[in-house]
Amino acid sequence: MDEPRDPAPGDGSSRQPAVGVGRLSPVQQAYSAYTVHYLACVICRDVDRGWCDVAEQLWKVYQAADEVAYRKLTG
Ligand SMILES: [Zn+2]
Incomplete structure (x- = not known):
């Protein structure tokens, strides 16, 4: 009988883009774009x-998406 094997070890990096089964929220999409x-x-x-100007712009997009989500929650 075949036993399940452990997954292969990663590259040691702790930063990973957001990965989900379903659709990512705008905040998750923005953070994933920054991380990628x-x-x-x-x-x-x-x-x-x-x-890095690109990273700065992606971070601002993430912060804006976060602010919009926060305002929706606090109404
Ligand atoms: Zn960069």
Whole structure:
């Protein structure tokens, strides 16, 4: 009888984009876009390279989506 095997080990990175079975909320989509960019961007991954304009814009989009969601909750 075949026993289930453990999944293969990851690459050691703790940051992962949001992954869901269903549709992501706007906040999750914005955070996922930021995280996907961060993981692939040479500038973001190297603290000595300075500020990344793309990451800054994606972070602002995330903050705006978060603010909209917060206002909906607090009405
Ligand atoms: Zn970047």
